[in-house]
Amino acid sequence: MSQGGRFNAIALERVVFGRPAAEVVPGELERLGRSRACLLVSHSLRTRTSEVSDLEEALGGAAVGTYSGMPPHTPREAVIECAALARETRADIIVTLGGGSLTDAGKVVQLCLEHDVTEPEGLEPFVTRTTADGRVESPAIQAPRVRQLTLPTTLSGGEFGFSAGCTDSTRRIKQAYRHPLFVPQVVVRSTAPTTFWRSSNLPLEVNANYADGRYKLAGASTFRSCPVIGPGPKSISTTM
Secondary structure (H helix, E strand, O other), X not given: OOOOOOOOOOOOOEEEEOOOHHHHHHHHHHHHOOOOEEEEEOHHHHHHOOHHHHHHHHHHXXXXXXXXXXXXXXXXXXXXXXXXXXXXXXXXXXXXXXXHHHXXXXXXXXXXXXXXXXXXXXXXXXXXXXXXXXXXXXOOOOOOOOEEEEEEOOOOOHHHOOEEEEEEOOOOEEEEEEOXXXXXXXXXXXXXXXXXXXXXXXXXXXHHHHOOHXXXXXXXXXXXXXXXXXXXXXOOOOOO
């Protein structure tokens, strides 16, 4: 006897891959009807490659502001700074270029813009919580009008989900924020240097190693995939 089920599609419109970001993003912004992009970018990519400058040059006047230097785990204070830049520049889309911390930052920036959150503590009412009996309670969050285009450089996978992690630095806890429209409208897997996303082998392996019994299948899959991805650098000194 077959079992019934249900699949809820996410609000991701398009995935583009195998082409340089500078070649893809301007056309995607035009397709979406957006003309004022606030860029949240990896400090490593900005200082060690031409990826960011190439993107800024390709966008021209459509790149209205750039933030680099997002700390690991997306602290609230940095998100508020990003939101202030997006607000000041009247951005109509957030473009993130980097790892999972930046992808998450873009999601929470959308919340800040929609609810006019200007201080770190202003994010507290929007935290998703799990009750003692295991129920997930997500506060009401308005649908963001400013959406996100993401260029991920690691294998975190956060670009395919509508949850975001953001850290309360005061209490040193990472909290979740959720809305169906937090998933990026567009994901661009560009031809950025493979060294950067190969370096994410390490967190993949660590996460799999520390996963409990519920994630044995995910852990095994991760370990098997790492040799296929490549060895990555011998030492890693940066966080995307």
